Amino acid sequence: MTWRIECGDCLELLKALPDGSVDAVVTDPPYGINTKSDGSGKLNPWADLCNSAFWYKEWLSECRRIIKPNGCVWSCLNWRSLVTFQKASCDMGWPIESLMVWDKQWIGPGGQRGLRPSYELAALWCGPQFAIGNRGLPDIQRFKWCGHKPTGHPAEKPAALMSWIISESCEQEASILDPFAGSGTTGVACVQTGRNFIGFEIDPHYCEIARKRIGEAESKSREIIYAQ
Numbered sequence: 001m002t003w004r005i006e007c008g009d010c011l012e013l014l015k016a017l018p019d020g021s022v023d024a025v026v027t028d029p030p031y032g033i034n035t036k037s038d039g040s041g042k043l044n045p046w047a048d049l050c051n052s053a054f055w056y057k058e059w060l061s062e063c064r065r066i067i068k069p070n071g072c073v074w075s076c077l078n079w080r081s082l083v084t085f086q087k088a089s090c091d092m093g094w095p096i097e098s099l100m101v102w103d104k105q106w107i108g109p110g111g112q113r114g115l116r117p118s119y120e121l122a123a124l125w126c127g128p129q130f131a132i133g134n135r136g137l138p139d140i141q142r143f144k145w146c147g148h149k150p151t152g153h154p155a156e157k158p159a160a161l162m163s164w165i166i167s168e169s170c171e172q173e174a175s176i177l178d179p180f181a182g183s184g185t186t187g188v189a190c191v192q193t194g195r196n197f198i199g200f201e202i203d204p205h206y207c208e209i210a211r212k213r214i215g216e217a218e219s220k221s222r223e224i225i226y227a228q
Contacts, residue, residue, distance in 0.1 A: 003187055003197040003214055007207040010179035010200040014062035023174035025063040026165055026186050028076040028157055032084060049084050056088035059179060064094055070129040074165050078120045085123055098124040104145040151183035151209055162189035184210025191217040
């Protein structure tokens with residue numbers, strides 16, 4: 001099993017990867033929920049959401065190119081960013097195959113007027129030969145989370161969520177890419193489940209955090225193997 005974190009712009013780094021070189025992409029990109037202008041500027045966010053879709057299309061197209069025919073792409077999102085993902089998918093002619101609802105089993109802050117959020121989403125795009133092996137899997141999955149982010153990254157996800165996605169999508173020793181690696185949660189999940197990992201992250205601070213976390217997870221995995 002191997003892993004690495006590269007620091008840089010994911011679009012440039014993705015373009016350097018060969019066609020069909022990874023088994024799956026599992027990622028959590030920026031949601032773009034603050035694209036709306038307000039005050040004396042634009043009040044209608046639709047144009048901003050559509051413009052964001054151009055960027056989503058760019059990195060999704062690269063991910064489509066680098067996965068194997070039996071590979072897939074999973075991306076976290078929420079209800080606000082769903083329309084942007086749908087626009088990007090339509091523009092590139094690659095429809096979202098499934099939406100998984102992640103039940104956090106925790107109620108987050110929701111302002112003073114609306115419902116308090118307790119879920120996010122993960123979208124699945126399939127290569128031409130990909131299929132989820134377990135045909136009994138429902139589209140609602142529960143992984144407990146809370147407001148405290150262990151690494152300090154504002155969008156950190158639980159490793160258990162990423163481990164489930166990875167385990168249901170590809171075999172052990174497969175190669176997983178995360179072009180928005182953040183604090184390295186997908187990499188930790190890969191180490192814990194016996195997959196190879198490549199992570200791209202533009203922020204040097206989080207590159208170092210990710211390397212440290214994944215290295216520590218790898219050491220713990222080796223300790224468990226030796227103990228057995």
